[in-house]
Amino acid sequence: MKNKSEAVVVFSGGQDSTTCLLWAIKKYNKVYAVSFDYGQRHALELTCAKEICDRLGVEHTIMDMSLLNQLAPNSLTRDDIQVDKDAPEEGPPNSFVEGRNMVFLTFVAIFAKVRGITDIITGVSQSDFSGYPDCRDVFIKSLNTTLNLAMDYDFDIITPLMWIDKEETWEMADKLGGFDIVREMTLTCYNGVKGDGCGECPACKLRKKGLDAYLSRR
Numbered sequence: 001m002k003n004k005s006e007a008v009v010v011f012s013g014g015q016d017s018t019t020c021l022l023w024a025i026k027k028y029n030k031v032y033a034v035s036f037d038y039g040q041r042h043a044l045e046l047t048c049a050k051e052i053c054d055r056l057g058v059e060h061t062i063m064d065m066s067l068l069n070q071l072a073p074n075s076l077t078r079d080d081i082q083v084d085k086d087a088p089e090e091g092p093p094n095s096f097v098e099g100r101n102m103v104f105l106t107f108v109a110i111f112a113k114v115r116g117i118t119d120i121i122t123g124v125s126q127s128d129f130s131g132y133p134d135c136r137d138v139f140i141k142s143l144n145t146t147l148n149l150a151m152d153y154d155f156d157i158i159t160p161l162m163w164i165d166k167e168e169t170w171e172m173a174d175k176l177g178g179f180d181i182v183r184e185m186t187l188t189c190y191n192g193v194k195g196d197g198c199g200e201c202p203a204c205k206l207r208k209k210g211l212d213a214y215l216s217r218r
């Protein structure tokens, strides 16, 4: 029997995955949130994730993925690599962790299958595509097929934010009653400043642009 009343959310504690968590809570009887510890320079990210799960009454699991940092050092995990101030003209920013979404989704799929769960929710979006190949819809569909074949199972990778931008993501969180939780409790900033962030890094700029646009018509 397939369990369609439960779901697993890939959860970083940022704006997007928190919005997905709010979305999942409305749709499913039980939601599991899974975060990954890959040596993020800002361990605060995991603290934020935990606080949000506590607030929302969601079971939270943190998986050790330190291997990822060993494989693909980047500015989010290494003190000696500075975060880019602006997005580069071409290709992903240096905060990009090669293969991260594929690795995370694969582990979450195993986590889900063990519990008889098929539905996996991730906050990836093609709209704010900053050169991250593993945020593309075509990749998610491809991985979904691969995971189904790998485990002989009917996973359903669901991407509520795939075709919406940051402004619409704010709107979605608001409609789900979680505007303040997203605004105050999430961490998106590459420099590790919670809530509205440092205001300088590309993640903060993108977040603020969307927030300002949404607030101007709220």
Ligand code: ZN
Residues within 6 Å of the ligand: 188, 189, 190, 191, 192, 193, 197, 198, 199, 200, 201, 202, 203, 204
């Ligand atoms: Zn920032």
